Amino acid sequence: MFQIFVFCCLCCCRLVGVFGDELKSVSVMEGESVTLQSGVTEIQPDDEIMWRFGTNGPLIAKTNGVTNMFPDNLDERFRDRLKLDKKTGSLTITNTRAEHSGVYEVEISTSRSETKHRFTVTVTAHLTTPDISSSPRAPPPSSSSSPSSTPPSSSSPSSSSEVHAHSCDSAEAVLRLVVTALMGVAAAAAAVLLINDIRATRAKTEKAEQMS
Template sequence: MFYTFAFCCLCCCCLVGVFAGTDAVKSVSVMEGDSVSLNSGLTEIQEDEEILWTFGSNKTLIAKTDGVNNIIPDDIDGRFRDRLELDKKTGFLTIMNITTEHAGDYKVKISRSRSSSIYRFTVTVYAPLPVISSNSSNCSSPSGSSVSKCVLLCSVVNVSDATLSWYKGHSVLSNISVSDLSVSLSLPLEIECLDDSYSCVVASSFTNWTTHLNTELCQTCPDCVFCCHVSEAVTRLVVSALVGVAAACIVVYDITSRKQERT
């Protein structure tokens, strides 16, 4: 009876060891172009341990080590070629110069003689900055109009729970939001006065990114007279007109005063 009880206890311990860490899922967020290290949970690989890293729902093997030899399959998925580093001591996996193609689910399995542990990671890759582009014609001038209009487009890829906004200085001109897990966002803007005070901002739970408008993206039309400084030109004209009126009033007043003195 004692031996049966001891055997059952041993089996239970083994089962616990086999499934250790199966429920551990860690979310990792990283900027595109950076490197990220996935932790195997070990400080040092023991002699009877083997580390296996897999990617995606198909559990594609991307790297393995026994603490002595590191193996990265020759037929590894092309997106990982020349991007992986495996630490022989700890089994940590580093993905270098990461892109949105590397986003997804990773799994590390630590196999031992009598047990194994599994840890899972969900890696999200964020684009570093929104991109501002212009349409192919750069600007459009309505028939008979002296003001040119530039059409700009701000885009960002692979964002979640984020808001994309156009700013002029500190004022919001327009925005669009998304709550999906991973989508691309685009927001157009048509402007008449082109200057460097415009910017596009992506705000998410992760952080904020800002791209300022490069005025060289959108050139004014050749037949545009006032173009980007319409408001400035109008202001100058108004001021000049006011000065002229004031000068005329002074002259008239002076002539009237002289006539009154003669009388």
């Protein structure tokens, strides 16, 4: 009886050594990054940290503190999304999606012990809010109304005023363009006359100097 009790105690101690912590829950919004802490302060020589997706699932990342390794047959959902900290062995999943939800397991192997931690990751999608700013559509006219009951359409004074104002604005814009063009032509002509006058004055001065 005593031997059975000792055996059960040893089994419990072994389980505690393997799963050092209880299952940790981590939540993240879709599109953001999440980091799963290994619990290691600094990886020592001969240490090895392995990450798996699912309990005893396929290997997705491994590091010994010097080299980070990702399997060639890595699941496409993790392709170019995993990062390993070479100092602590913590795993970061970038640009998370709903397909990244699940259980992650880290196995820490040292020269003295072997420990496992598990995490359950939940990726929550962003909620879309309905657009309430758009006004509701007007209901279609009733088919029961007869054509004779429809009053004849006539242009309202406000519509005429708007058309007249628009015409005035257009005319004013055209007038401004014409005035601007004329001012530009006048400025160019004045510049040409000024240059010609300067040239003529310079020529007279040079001729006078030559004669003297």
